[in-house]
Amino acid sequence: MSTKAVHLELVTDLTTDAFIAALRRFLSRRGNCINLYSDQGTNFIGANNKLKEIAEATGSTFGIQWHFHPPGAPHFNGLVEAGVKSVKSHLLRVIGEQILTFEEVYTVITQIEAVLNSRPLCPLSSDPNDLLPLTPSHFLCLEPLNVELPSPDFTKSPINRLDRWNLLQRMVQDFWGRWRTEYLHTLQQRMKWNKITPMIKMGDMVVIKDEQRPPLQWTIGRVVEMHPAQDGVVRVVVVKTANGRLMRPVAKLSVLPVN
Secondary structure, eight states: OOOOOOOOOOOOSSSSSHHHHHHHHHHHHOOOOOOEEEOOOOOHHHHHHHHHHHHHHHHHHOOEEEEEEOOOGGGGOOOOOOOOHHHHHHHHHHTTTTOOHHHHHHHHHHHHHHHHTSSSSSEEOTTTTTTOOEEEEHHHHSOOOOOOOOOOOOTTSSSGGOOOOHHHHHHHHHHHHHHHHHHHHHHHHOTTTTEEEEEOOOOOEEEEOOOOTTTTEEEEOOOOOOEEETTTTTTEEEETTTTTTEEEEEGGGEEOOOO
């Protein structure tokens, strides 16, 4: 809830036993959790009751406090539902009518998890020379997720000419292109021109829109020069990046929130 990190697990059905198995995998990889929030799905309620029964029978304690939301109220867990929506809507589009095996689906959603956890949240520090943003992966891996195995760009390749594993990379690259654009738009919400919006400022950390970047790669920079027009509105700035200075229009920049 506090880091907005995403963990995706693949299950074969919606039974209580399948969810308990997924929960065991989650705890084995991420560590113990104290609070768990969910809706009142029958598999969630069944898992809560079954784990409590096992704890009583074995004389141990069930150390998780399970919080159930009221039925028919998904907005009570809006942060999680937003993450589910961002994954599900694009995942259904990139998979389409392809029939994938369990291993293939698990590979795709694991790479998508890395994409979601690589998103920049805010500046890592107030140092103007620091070009690293804070990401959910800092809390999971103690470092940014910006490196993956090299892969060619398959987005322009015909699907019927790709083998199975190249097809999976095509799906991940399509998901990256769709989701990245949507996420940057949430950072760059602007009103119509009849309303004055806050202008970009010196030292702001920004994400530069670059459609050619591969998955997990974000172009981050700091605003070091501003070029206001005659009406006083800044529409072009110079951004300091790890590869040098770039002049970019403000419309191609998404400012990371400070808080």
